[in-house]
Amino acid sequence: MQRVFVTGATGFVGRAVVHALRADGYAVRCLVRRGSELDLQGLGAIERVEGDVLVRRGLEEDIAGCQSVVHLVGIIRESPGRGVTFENVHVQGTRNVLDAAVAAGVRRFLHMSALGVRPGARARYHRTKWQAEEAVRGSGLTWTIFRPSIIYGRGDGFVTMLARMVRRLPVVPVIGSGRNLLQPVPVERVAEGFARALARATAEKQVYDVAGPDRVSMVELLDLIGAALGRGHVRTVSVPLSLMRPLARALHVFPGFPVTPDQLTMLEEDNVGDPATFYQHLGLEPVPLRRGIERLLA
Numbered sequence: 001m002q003r004v005f006v007t008g009a010t011g012f013v014g015r016a017v018v019h020a021l022r023a024d025g026y027a028v029r030c031l032v033r034r035g036s037e038l039d040l041q042g043l044g045a046i047e048r049v050e051g052d053v054l055v056r057r058g059l060e061e062d063i064a065g066c067q068s069v070v071h072l073v074g075i076i077r078e079s080p081g082r083g084v085t086f087e088n089v090h091v092q093g094t095r096n097v098l099d100a101a102v103a104a105g106v107r108r109f110l111h112m113s114a115l116g117v118r119p120g121a122r123a124r125y126h127r128t129k130w131q132a133e134e135a136v137r138g139s140g141l142t143w144t145i146f147r148p149s150i151i152y153g154r155g156d157g158f159v160t161m162l163a164r165m166v167r168r169l170p171v172v173p174v175i176g177s178g179r180n181l182l183q184p185v186p187v188e189r190v191a192e193g194f195a196r197a198l199a200r201a202t203a204e205k206q207v208y209d210v211a212g213p214d215r216v217s218m219v220e221l222l223d224l225i226g227a228a229l230g231r232g233h234v235r236t237v238s239v240p241l242s243l244m245r246p247l248a249r250a251l252h253v254f255p256g257f258p259v260t261p262d263q264l265t266m267l268e269e270d271n272v273g274d275p276a277t278f279y280q281h282l283g284l285e286p287v288p289l290r291r292g293i294e295r296l297l298a
Contacts, residue, residue, distance in 0.1 A: 004068045005069045005070070007053055009030035029062075063101055113207075114148065144204065147210060148190055182215070212289050224289060241267075
């Protein structure tokens with residue numbers, strides 16, 4: 001039985017990926033930071049090893065005996081006081097895992113990136129994700145890179161949060177115009193893509209845009225959520241970016257503040273791609289957004 005080493009397994013996407021890997025018959029070994037073991041409850045027969053992608057020492061031993069690595073670790077918000085920065089986690093953390101994988105004799109490496117990554121991107125999140133991709137491509141391993149749009153499903157931090165606002169508020173605040181485009185994809189499809197890529201030669205050395213079939217604005221997404229909840233059209237109020245930028249600069253250090261300056265920069269861009277090869281190569285069916293949201297909120 002092939003054994004797969006998974007980083008980021010305790011996260012929203014990570015748990016779904018572990019389920020998909022086990023359903024496809026893989027043995028799974030998860031890298032777990034001390035204190036987060038409880039987040040793996042309910043995942044069944046998996047191996048757990050304690051460690052941190054930011055600490056290179058010991059990673060090779062953790063990976064030894066695994067044939068593949070699925071690297072999912074990433075952050076959307078920094079905590080510089082604890083050394084949790086985009087540069088440390090996305091770039092150095094990825095290099096640490098790559099170096100350990102090569103030393104452990106791993107052949108296959110699957111990497112979670114993001115739509116919008118590119119050299120010279122305005123957002124540091126995107127720039128550091130690009131640097132991580134470059135490290136993966138230059139590693140000598142047989143790699144596959146996944147670039148997802150917004151991922152939704154039970155326990156997500158986006159669509160579920162929007163649904164809570166639609167339920168509770170007579171008018172939902174929207175940062176900016178609300179007209180920038182998103183292409184949400186269900187977490188189950190993302191997870192199945194990772195699991196299937198391990199067994200398909202067509203996925204080797206591919207960079208996949210991972211997105212749903214529907215491009216929608218934030219305002220349209222809110223209306224889809226409203227329809228699924230029986231609310232119909234959702235009333236919104238625009239919060240100007242010119243107001244949010246100085247607030248984000250001053251208050252983003254507080255965990256309760258909803259956005260950081262880097263996230264505001266990303267909100268100004270569309271988050272869409274062309275997922276055709278993702279579905280074709282991996283034999284997956286796209287899920288229409290309306291159906292996916294109705295299933296999530298049922």
